[in-house]
Ligand code: FEO
C-alpha cells in the first residue's frame with residue numbers, strides 16, 4: 001500500500017509489508033527496543049534469569065510468561081513516568097523449560113510451581129527517555145508480581161455464594177490467584193481491569209461430576225475432563241473438579257488491580273458476570289455512571305455490558321479509586337442482541353455486501369440481572385452472575401464470532417469490538433450466518449462498530465455496522481469500511497484494539513491465516529480514509545501481537561508466544577529477542593520516531 005495523498009494524523013507512516021521474519025518489523029524512520037522480557041527482574045533484587053536453572057521463587061519476582069494486555073498508568077503530566085501493567089496469560093511448558101528437563105507426562109512439583117508463578121500480572125515502574133524515545137524499567141517499591149498464589153477478594157452479588165465455597169475457602173470470598181488473564185483496560189480512576197479468559201483448561205476430571213445440573217454447568221464452560229495438560233491437579237486438589245467442584249466457579253471473572261498501591265488486595269468483581277472474559281473497558285455514561293464492556297471469547301459466545309447503579313467520582317486519588325472500584329459491585333448486567341436491517345436472503349454467507357451496501361442494523365441490551373434481582377426465568381440473580389452463559393442463552397442473545405477486545409473510542413464515542421474468527425459458523429449443527437456475523441467458516445474475523453442511543457452507554461438500544469470484514473483485500477469476501485481495497489494492508493484475526501490520541505483504531509492480530517506473521521494495524525474510522533488499514537509492525541515467528549498502547553510518542557506491543565509453533569524448546573522456530581541459538585522469550589517492545597523529539601516526534605504524524 002502506498003501513501004495516500006492526505007494521510008490522517010496518527011497514520012502517516014509507510015506501511016510494513018507482510019513478512020515471515022523472526023523480528024519486529026517497523027516502518028522506516030522508527031526505532032524500537034525491548035522494554036522487558038520473560039524472566040527479567042520485576043521485584044527489585046530478583047534473581048537473574050537462567051533458563052536451565054529456573055525456580056518458582058525466582059519466577060515469582062521476575063516478569064511472567066506470555067504477556068498479553070499492556071496498560072500504562074501515568075505518574076506525571078508529561079507522560080514520562082508510568083506504571084507499566086502487563087498480563088501473563090498462560091504457560092506453554094514445552095517452551096517454558098529446556099526439553100531435557102521437562103516430561104509433559106510427569107512434571108515435577110517445582111515445575112508446576114514455576115508455572116503458577118509465571119501466570120498473573122506484573123506492575124513495573126518505567127521512565128520514557130525524552131531523547132531516545134523508548135521506555136525503560138526501573139527498580140521501585142511499586143513493582144509487583146501477582147501470581148496464582150496472590151489472594152484476591154471476591155466482591156459483588158456472588159461474593160460468599162454457595163457456588164464459590166470450597167474446602168480451602170468456606171467463606172466463598174477469598175480466591176488464591178488469577179489465571180489466563182488475557183486483555184484488559186485501564187480505568188478512568190487509574191486501576192487495571194483484567195479478564196480471566198480460558199480458565200477451563202487448568203481443570204481436570206469434570207466428567208466425574210455426576211449431578212446433572214452441575215455437569216451441565218461445567219460443560220457449558222468447557223471445564224476440562226480427564227487429566228489436565230499441565231497436571232496441576234497432582235499437586236493441588238483444587239484443580240481436580242471431582243474433588244473441588246466449585247473451584248472453576250472462582251475463575252472467569254473480571255479482576256481489578258490497583259498498581260498505585262502495591263499492598264492492595266486485588267478484587268474479583270462478580271457483578272460483571274462469569275464467562276471467558278477477553279477484557280473489560282470502561283465508559284462513563286451521560287449521567288456519570290460507569291459502563292463496562294466485555295466479550296466472551298469462544299465461538300458463538302456473547303457481548304456483555306455492565307452499568308453501575310452509583311455515580312463515578314472524578315480523579316485518581318486513593319479515595320476516588322476506592323469509591324469507583326465499589327461501583328463495579330452493584331449495577332445491571334446486560335447481554336447484546338444484534339438485528340440486521342437487510343433481508344435474510346441477502347446474507348448468503350459469502351461475505352458479499354447486501355444491497356443496502358452495509359452489514360448493519362439495530363441492537364438491544366437485554367438485562368440479565370441487577371443487584372439481587374434476576375431478569376431471566378429460572379435463574380436466581382446469583383445463578384445469573386456465576387453461570388452467566390446459560391442465563392444469556394435463555395435471554396436470547398446473539399451468538400458472535402468470538403468476541404475479543406471491546407473498547408470505546410475516546411474521540412467519536414462509538415464502541416469497537418474485534419470478532420477474531422469462527423470457522424464453525426454455518427457448520428452442520430451450528431448456528432448459521434446473521435448480518436452481524438455474515439460469513440460461513442469465518443477464518444479471518446471482522447470488526448464491529450456501534451453507537452449507543454444518544455451516545456449514552458446507559459442506553460439499552462444501539463445502531464451497529466461492520467467496519468471491517470477482514471482477510472486478503474484481493475478476495476471478494478472482505479470489506480474495508482468502503483475504502484478502496486487495492487490500497488489497504490491485508491489483515492486477519494483481529495484480537496486487541498486500542499485508540500491513538502486522534503481517535504484512529506489500532507488493531508493487533510492473533511492467528512493470521514494469510515501466510516505472514518501477525519502484526520499491528522492502524523485504521524481511521526471517519527472521513528474519506530475510513531477503513532484504510534495500514535500495517536504498522538509485524539512480530540516474530542510464531543508470535544501473536546498484543547497490547548497495544550498508542551500514545552503521541554510511543555507504541556507499545558506485547559509479543560506473545562514467539563516460537564510457539566515449534567513442538568518444544570529443543571528446536572526453537574524463533575530466537576527472538578535474544579538472537580543466536582537462544583530460546584524465544586515473550587516480551588514488551590516500545591517503538592518511537594527515530595531522532596525526533598517533542599511535537600516533531602509524534603507517532604504517525606509527518
Ligand atoms: Fe486470549 Fe481471546 O485471546
Ligand code: CA
Nearest residue numbers: 342356358360
Ligand atoms: Ca444492511
Ligand code: CA
Nearest residue numbers: 182183404495
Ligand atoms: Ca486476546
Ligand code: CA
Nearest residue numbers: 182495510544
Ligand atoms: Ca489471543
